[in-house]
Amino acid sequence: MLELQHIKKYFTVGDTTTKALDDVSVAFRSQEFVSILGPSGSGKTTMLNIIGGLDKYDSGDLIIDGKSTKTFADDDWDAYRNNTVGFIFQNYNIINHLSILDNVSLGMTLSGVSTSEKKQRAQEALERVGLKEHISKKPSQLSGGQLQRVAIARALANDPQILLADEPTGALDTQTSNEIMQLIKDLSKERLVVMVTHNPDLAHQYSDRIIEFSDGKIQNDSRPYQERDDETHFQLVRTKMSFWTALKLSFTNIKTKKGRTFLTILASSIGIISIGIVLALSNGFQKQIDATQAETLSQFPITISQVTADQKQMQKTDSTATNSQQNFAHNTKLTAKANQLTAAQHLNKITPKYLKYVQKIKKSDSKNIAYTYTTGLNLIRKVDSQYRPVSFATTTSSSSESSSAQSMFTSNLGVGGSVYPVDRNNQQSFLKKNYHVLAGSYPKNNHEVVFITDKQNNLNLDALKNLGFNFKDQQKITPKQLLNTNIKVVANNNYYQQLPTGNFVPSKNYNQMGSAASTINLKIVGILRTKSKNSDGLLSSGVAYSDRLTKEVIQENKNSKIALTQKQSTNNVITGSPLKGMEGALTLTALGATKMPNSIQIYPNNFKEKNKITDYLDKYNKHKSKANKIIYVDLAGNITSITGGLMDAITYVLVGFAAISLVTSMIMIAIITYTSVIERTKEIGVLRALGARKKDITRVFDAETTILGVGSGILGVIIAWLLTIPANVILANLTGLSHVAKLNPLHAIILIIVSTILTVLGGHIPARIASKKDAATALRSE
Numbered sequence: 019m020l021e022l023q024h025i026k027k028y029f030t031v032g033d034t035t036t037k038a039l040d041d042v043s044v045a046f047r048s049q050e051f052v053s054i055l056g057p058s059g060s061g062k063t064t065m066l067n068i069i070g071g072l073d074k075y076d077s078g079d080l081i082i083d084g085k086s087t088k089t090f091a092d093d094d095w096d097a098y099r100n101n102t103v104g105f106i107f108q109n110y111n112i113i114n115h116l117s118i119l120d121n122v123s124l125g126m127t128l129s130g131v132s133t134s135e136k137k138q139r140a141q142e143a144l145e146r147v148g149l150k151e152h153i154s155k156k157p158s159q160l161s162g163g164q165l166q167r168v169a170i171a172r173a174l175a176n177d178p179q180i181l182l183a184d185e186p187t188g189a190l191d192t193q194t195s196n197e198i199m200q201l202i203k204d205l206s207k208e209r210l211v212v213m214v215t216h217n218p219d220l221a222h223q224y225s226d227r228i229i230e231f232s233d234g235k236i237q238n239d240s241r242p243y244q245e246r247d248d249e250t251h252f253q254l255v256r257t258k259m260s261f262w263t264a265l266k267l268s269f270t271n272i273k274t275k276k277g278r279t280f281l282t283i284l285a286s287s288i289g290i291i292s293i294g295i296v297l298a299l300s301n302g303f304q305k306q307i308d309a310t311q312a313e314t315l316s317q318f319p320i321t322i323s324q325v326t327a328d329q330k331q332m333q334k335t336d337s338t339a340t341n342s343q344q345n346f347a348h349n350t351k352l353t354a355k356a357n358q359l360t361a362a363q364h365l366n367k368i369t370p371k372y373l374k375y376v377q378k379i380k381k382s383d384s385k386n387i388a389y390t391y392t393t394g395l396n397l398i399r400k401v402d403s404q405y406r407p408v409s410f411a412t413t414t415s416s417s418s419e420s421s422s423a424q425s426m427f428t429s430n431l432g433v434g435g436s437v438y439p440v441d442r443n444n445q446q447s448f449l450k451k452n453y454h455v456l457a458g459s460y461p462k463n464n465h466e467v468v469f470i471t472d473k474q475n476n477l478n479l480d481a482l483k484n485l486g487f488n489f490k491d492q493q494k495i496t497p498k499q500l501l502n503t504n505i506k507v508v509a510n511n512n513y514y515q516q517l518p519t520g521n522f523v524p525s526k527n528y529n530q531m532g533s534a535a536s537t538i539n540l541k542i543v544g545i546l547r548t549k550s551k552n553s554d555g556l557l558s559s560g561v562a563y564s565d566r567l568t569k570e571v572i573q574e575n576k577n578s579k580i581a582l583t584q585k586q587s588t589n590n591v592i593t594g595s596p597l598k599g600m601e602g603a604l605t606l607t608a609l610g611a612t613k614m615p616n617s618i619q620i621y622p623n624n625f626k627e628k629n630k631i632t633d634y635l636d637k638y639n640k641h642k643s644k645a646n647k648i649i650y651v652d653l654a655g656n657i658t659s660i661t662g663g664l665m666d667a668i669t670y671v672l673v674g675f676a677a678i679s680l681v682t683s684m685i686m687i688a689i690i691t692y693t694s695v696i697e698r699t700k701e702i703g704v705l706r707a708l709g710a711r712k713k714d715i716t717r718v719f720d721a722e723t724t725i726l727g728v729g730s731g732i733l734g735v736i737i738a739w740l741l742t743i744p745a746n747v748i749l750a751n752l753t754g755l756s757h758v759a760k761l762n763p764l765h766a767i768i769l770i771i772v773s774t775i776l777t778v779l780g781g782h783i784p785a786r787i788a789s790k791k792d793a794a795t796a797l798r799s800e
């Protein structure tokens with residue numbers, strides 16, 4: 019059933035070649051007990067390894083059941099070792115970290131026998147070798163003879179046709195040797211047993227046939243056999259180790275060195291810990307920043323101004339400018355070129371249609387929408403029983419005397435006092451939300467105005483002077499001095515008079531204006547201060563009035579003589595100078611002749627709603643030509659995206675640094691796995707002898723590194739999470755912010771995965787080295 023034909027196996031080391039097997043031809047019966055005797059180094063083990071498929075012959079042929087093995091691929095040899103042969107070694111080669119039952123089952127595990135059948139067959143095999151009572155013992159608790167019985171049970175478990183024993187009694191006393199020999203003799207009744215021994219007495223006493231070996235050649239054969247060329251049905255069952263089996267093997271191995279494993283896992287978790295903490299902190303800080311920003315910036319409106327800058331255009335011209343500005347022109351050609359800012363200037367066509375569109379913004383998104391008109395207010399006030407012109411301006415440049423339309427071009431925000439919105443439910447929610455009353459009260463109607471102070475209760479001196487108050491710098495003021503001050507808004511028709519030249523000039527007869535019927539009486543009813551830092555600057559320090567007042571003034575002035583004249587004229591009706599570009603429109607607005615606001619401020623109810631509003635505004639621009647687009651400015655949005663990016667950048671850099679320690683742990687894992695490979699060389703040999711494929715060996719070590727990787731990932735995440743507790747205490751003391759560091763569960767899972775992948779990668783090369791280990795050499799190692 020087994021035949022060696024002209025088998026040669028030479029080993030060449032350096033210049034010397036050892037002829038371990040030198041043209042050996044021999045055939046074996048399917049049932050006999052053959053002993054191979056011979057001096058040390060004569061090639062006995064080599065022949066056994068070649069019969070068992072652990073080593074490959076150089077030339078000749080090994081014929082098994084009439085089938086040549088010349089064409090055997092690696093997989094065939096693996097299956098052959100698993101199904102057809104069983105090995106018994108001098109040093110037992112029991113895997114110590116596995117139970118006796120698992121040791122015996124290993125071969126069946128590789129050939130995919132079901133768990134219950136495996137257990138039953140392993141038990142039967144153990145009973146057969148006389149270990150029934152010792153099944154639940156650990157290998158370390160057994161004697162040498164008992165261990166060899168386990169090894170025999172393991173060799174038998176898959177019911178092989180050939181049993182190969184390499185000096186099975188070499189390490190045992192005479193009594194035990196005899197028992198083992200008897201056992202092997204019994205087993206040889208059902209199969210071919212080939213045993214290598216140094217002990218001629220045992221060989222003669224127990225075996226049916228003795229082959230004497232020397233110098234790689236058969237010298238004598240006591241019972242030669244001639245193989246007949248029978249047609250046979252030799253078939254092999256392929257072997258395969260599942261990842262689960264590999265995991266179990268590695269896990270039990272790891273359990274035997276708990277301390278070392280823990281230290282390895284701890285060391286390689288350091289990278290994960292540092293990345294975990296960086297992520298936890300940046301995550302927390304980003305949340306804090308977002309919350310603060312949402313709180314701070316939600317107060318800031320989305321602004322639509324008649325004249326605005328197209329940010330995209332600016333960026334475009336910026337980038338081309340930097341390129342072209344660096345280079346000199348190579349020729350002398352001259353080109354006319356628009357100013358970059360002018361080129362980026364965009365005129366928003368705020369039409370009645372657009373106003374309607376804006377008005378449709380849901381109240382749940384924005385309660386307050388302010389419309390600012392650069393309409394001039396013709397103001398007078400009685401100072402020392404004489405009416406004199408005053409203004410809401412907050413700077414000295416536009417003195418109370420200068421009431422020309424030019425001075426009113428500038429935005430009402432800042433220069434002409436601040437305009438606050440009355441909300442769309444007719445409530446003072448804007449003022450009440452952002453300002454509190456220092457003295458007096460909130461305004462109750464359009465004719466009541468308020469004075470806004472800065473955070474330190476300072477009143478803008480210029481604003482006070484423009485209103486006709488004669489305070490000095492640093493002077494203390496009582497609310498009484500301001501409250502209930504009356505200011506009159508004079509209609510254009512009463513304020514301006516037309517000269518015979520056709521030009522208009524402000525009339526100087528203020529007392530007459532004061533008593534005119536169409537005059538609006540304003541009263542300062544309150545002094546307000548911003549409630550929080552967040553709303554600071556929404557209204558400038560000085561007089562603030564309702565946007566409805568401006569509407570009322572426009573209603574009054576739009577048909578005034580000066581406005582109607584200005585509409586017909588190409589010159590400024592006050593100065594007489596020709597109007598260029600947009601000056602015409604601005605002059606008309608200043609005189610209250612147009613109803614369109616100069617700018618719209620949309621105050622989102624809160625930060626979240628802001629995006630809904632910008633989306634809504636963006637929708638208007640869809641499919642519109644560039645000139646017809648309405649560009650809004652979202653200052654808060656711009657700031658958030660900048661700070662968000664900054665935090666991301668910092669996080670990337672820190673994670674990058676922390677990742678270096680991950681690489682270090684990867685290298686460490688590679689070294690540790692390599693050590694493990696060396697330690698487990700014998701195990702690799704046993705697995706190979708039992709039919710494990712090279713792939714399966716890689717799998718065993720990959721499984722080991724997977725366990726280490728998952729372990730270090732989980733440990734790292736747990737430690738990082740625990741460290742966030744003291745980190746939060748320290749941060750709370752330093753910054754007053756609580757619960758900053760927060761490890762995102764998603765990040766935690768990703769970290770565990772990253773740790774596993776990197777560790778497996780680090781250990782994979784040593785695992786491959788392990789799989790390439792020659793089975794015969796691995797078994798020879800001790």
Ligand SMILES: Nc1ncnc2c1ncn2[C@@H]1O[C@H](COP(=O)(O)OP(=O)(O)OP(=O)(O)O)[C@@H](O)[C@H]1O
Binds near residue numbers: 060795
């Ligand atoms: N992997 C190897 N590389 C080089 N030489 C080897 C290798 N394996 C075996 N040999 C050599 O082949 C010869 C036969 O070795 P083998 O182990 O088969 O002898 P043996 O008869 O079993 O000896 P022993 O009874 O001492 O075990 C020896 O000279 C040995 O040094």
